[in-house]
Amino acid sequence: MNLRQLFLQHVAQTSAFPLMLEIDSAQGMYLHNKEGKAYLDLIAGIGVSCLGHKHPAVVEAIKTQADRYLHTLVYGEFVLAPQVQLAELLARQLPDSLESVYFVNSGTEATEGAMKLAKRYTGRAEIISCKKAYHGSTQGAASLMWPKDFTQAFHPLLPGISHIGYNCEWCLQDITSQTAAVVVETVQGEWGVRPPTEGYLKKLRQRCTEVGALLIFDEIQAGYGRTGTLFAFEQYDVVPDILLLAKGMGGGMPIGAFIASREVMLALSDKPILGHITTFGGHPVSCAAGLATLQTLLSTDYIQQVKQKEALFLELLKHPGIREVRSAGLWMAVEMIDFDFIQAVIKRCLQAGLLTDWFLFNDRSLRIAPPLIITEEEIRWACEVILDAVEHTFKDRGLTRWDVLH
Template sequence: MSGFVFGEKPIQVASGDGVHVYDESGTEYLDAGASYACAPVGHCHPAVVDAVESQASDLLFVQGSYPTETRTALYDRLADLAPGGVENVWLCNSGTEANEAALKFARHATGRETVVAAKRAFHGRTLGALAATWKQQYREGFAVPGNVEFVDYGDADALAEAVDEETAAVLLEPVQGEGGVNPAPEGYLQAARDACDDAGAALVFDEIQTGLGRTGSLWACEQAGVEPDALTVAKGLGSGLPVGATLVADWIAEDAGDHGSTFSGGPVPCAAALATLDVLEDEGLAANAADVGDYLRAGLSALDVRDVRGEGLMVGVEVKRGANRALRALALEHEILALPAGRTVVRLLPPLTVDERHADRVVAALDDVL
């Protein structure tokens, strides 16, 4: 069990409402970070718990080369939910694996090696994904492979200039998460689409943090009306169980090369993912994220802060005196768990089940802390 970062008492249990967790002394914390967006339907949602328990009692695991009912169902469900034509699904265990697969598939399908990524991007910590991750502290000492060109996020002209006949893929987050919660400027994702079309490169959207209703629609790219050639998803897909996916268009799937994983599409994570997707749809959580997100950002904008930005329930609050101090005070003085996004940004990624009462509590606490 991981220790609770702000104190000596580890988190022990989650509450029935899904938005709170408790330490061993019984102190209740509002989880406004959802463990880096890994609990979109709340902690221990009954439907997810039931699905996991049922599957675990039936079949815990079988290798990926044997078809199973749950894996096939998840393939079909993700294909049905995919934006545009990215209906070919490969399952994995994490976001970084999903991005690794997307980069491998794009390179093989195009016969090219260069990747264009954005400054301040975060795509994972394995070597391929790490190569497209901007922050030097993650890269230092690991002999990260080259063939990645970084451009300023949001600069459409710089992006267009960087993409050429040697570009295999453009890899972008529709809203940067780790880099400071930076939404794409209007027209930027379309400019990326145009640049890829002109050069014959693959446009890959990393929706590992933005997907599954977080920004107010199932996929953030839908709000911009832009269809990628590949899309990656993980984090909240299994409500905390390790499962991710790479969705690709036909032209990539037809020449994706050789790839695989022993644990790809394990029965229990697939059951959790199917139940999570059911809850997201049945409870209208994307719409709730849009509504409560607007309400939360409006309240935060009245505070003495440098900036409030984001989409839906993916919110960044840029503070004046550093994020870590604010995060510690939120946890110890107000029993609210939040996250950093760089040195000066408090990141809020609560379960999509939160309501205006929870938003009011977060705003009041930040007002007091700041």
């Protein structure tokens, strides 16, 4: 059996139509198959490879740490330099109230830890999240998801979860003195890149403060320069009580974190002791990679270039088959007609050597979230491929401008 057949037989599948690209190597902006064909990666492993694939600084940090030690003991017992250095550098980039970092393995684990922390610190049970938000797939994190298309088969999930509309100021009255925390994406991702409306996050912050609920910002996708600042919340003059990070944090290695004040975080260490534990969270190699990633972002102008690169995408992506382009830095949703149209565009792009994707709660939009290192030349080529794919799909389906508008 060849590798593709073994993949289908022995690697658990998550859909009936995997992309089935057999990746042999990767470097910078490109993935390569075993025949040597290059694919420009326009989704960065769903926001993970913010510095591209196999960035030299990240690879060197991984090799150096692997030569020293790997796993030693469960998280929080030993003083490990990669953990301490990464936590300290993170804290220096954040407001003073976000000083204590709890490292985990992924975004969904960051969500789970923050939910437990909020309940323990406030002594309350209710957690509120926004409709059409995605915070992870484990049972607690999945309980935050609405609509229930992706969760109904696994019910009952966690009780005490309520949902409000994102950007709905009237809905803020649903946050009460019974609410432990409100979990919100600073920019909603899987609904197809929806930034907050003017003043919404400030009013959300005010309401949480009024009733004593903790405000949790999920920046698992929005963080690490994706929106044009290291953290998206910096652009809205609002500080959360807990911050969730992952994806781009490790430069390609698995790592996540939830971050709070030391006062809040200490709630997990008492009554009961070991209120939240993890074996592999904060793995030394992942933390070393995370440290190299953050140092590289801070010492280069990749983040400063985001808005300029965003503007170029917006300038070029114009076609009767494109209804709208929503963006938050180098994170865009190119809305078209329907799911079949999007799938046809994705397939044609793939044939041309361009890797794209769609969104969990918006199957009419094309996902663009490239590594931050993408060049102007690569942006122009990617847009040419997308527009060509849209044009061919437009003609193949016999569509007119009227069909798009209606």
